[in-house]
Amino acid sequence: MLPNLRLFYILFALLFGFLLCVPAQAGAQGKKVLLIVAKRDFEDVEYSKTRKALDDAGLQSTVASTKTGTLKGRKGKRVTADLELKDVAVADYDAVVIIGGNGIKKQWKNGDAHRIVREAMDQGKVVAAICAGPGVLGYAGVMQGKRGTAHPRSGAKSVMRDHGCEYVNQDVVVDGNLITANGPGAAAAFGEAVVKALQ
Template sequence: MKVAVLLAEGFETIEALTTVDILRRAGVTCNTIGTKSLEVTTSHSIIIKADKVLNEEVYDYDVVVLPGGMPGAVNLRDDEKVNELVKKFYDEGKVVAAICAGPITFGKIGIVNGKNATCYPGFEDQLVGCNYKEELVVVDGNIITGRGPAAAIPFAFEVLKHVAPDKVEQIKKAMLFNS
């Protein structure tokens, strides 16, 4: 299983890199993919070098993750390549995951209509037709949504549960997450 974490200018550091960190600890192939270039600046002015730049190869992945952050979430939502990718993954039954303001892409392309979902407070109006939940992490079918930075670790573990369920407890124990 391969996971792609999309990085657009202004992404939330904790949400993106926590997911990458936890998945890599479990031995999952998880690549950061810059939507426009290899160098991407976070919402807190940290410059990150992505593993790859978005291209057709991303369709070979099994999961796509959209971090939040501003203006990162808006940059993802307004990128037609990202919209096409997420819609195709969703339609093929692949896992699509987004946290914080990241789910606004899901709202734009209509995949949360009639689904349970969460996002950062104040963005729920962009999750058109969803059954909004005030929970840290919400799963509905192949859609995983997280509420915000505080949800980064539980969100990452939920993604891990979908790609390497046998590793979840081992990594939680090693990270003292259940302590």
Template sequence: MNKSRTFPQEPKIMETKNLNKSRTFPQDIIPNGGKVRDKKVLMIIAFQNFKDEEYFVPKEILAKAGVSVLTASTKKGTALGAAGGEAEVVLSLSEVKAGDFDGAVFIGGPGAAVLIDNTECHRIAQEAVAAGKILGAICIAPAILAKAGVLQGKQATVWSSALDKSAVEILRNNGAIYQDEKVVVDGKIITANGPAAAHEFGKTLVGLLGP
């Protein structure tokens, strides 16, 4: 099944036009004192309309902790966020080998709906779990993990609104234990429910990567 799903735009909670520029996060908010150098994380985004905060904020936190971050999507080039941010995609999904990274992180946003049934995304998630890597997803992206079959019996969260609980249903229908929380960690899998959780999501990723 490769039909795309449509999710309404989440409420805008912060100005995003400058999120692709350098930001400063105090050192004392970074777990492990930033001692996660030599770690490598892959961030997977929609080529159009990824959620800017969910990509740029965790990426900056990871980078300031010394993590090398690469970006993948359905094709290489310059991906465009829903708020106009630009991200350089250096790997196509078919080129990704999850075992080459310490973690794989799926980013949400309106464009991520087309990735929910993407078989390459499912393969990457499955390979990450099989290799014992950190696996993360934010906003509607946990639905990708659910469809990949890696959330069975796992606690997880996902974006929803008063009018749209479809992503929650995807999690439940695929064996996940839905938690109405901003960020949920179950073993090496971390999920977050949207842009308001982006900062905590990034900090938690650093903590899971370890010293």
């Protein structure tokens, strides 16, 4: 009986010691990210590379769109949307990330997307958008007085400027909890910037 009790205490001590070490090493691990993705014509590379950075960091990602089920990328990538934008409870997430591509332009003036972005900013969450995605941020009114970037030929650049944003010609721009990136080539760095902001 005593040897078993001794073994129990040893295992308990090891487990307790391990749990004490986890928070220092975890960083962003376990935090939750909402990915807003267009139902059609999202940019495949932007989704894949951003998602990989989030997954590699141990973040939990949820995909939201204007519909649930299968979403189709510009080059044929298929992604499953877990919930509709109208059903998103922003308080459940640590970050909101908008994936670009031509499809997201149809959501630039989407009221549900605007609500999500505004609530996230008000709650001090990380808010990020890439390529044409910053157009949503511009129309949501959260870029006033901020610095940001977008794909120069997406039309988002004009939207951002028209809504008080200082456009910067860089791959990735971080202004407080707001992160923007200019396109597929910056997707990996964009994902890493989101991870870093959540650490």
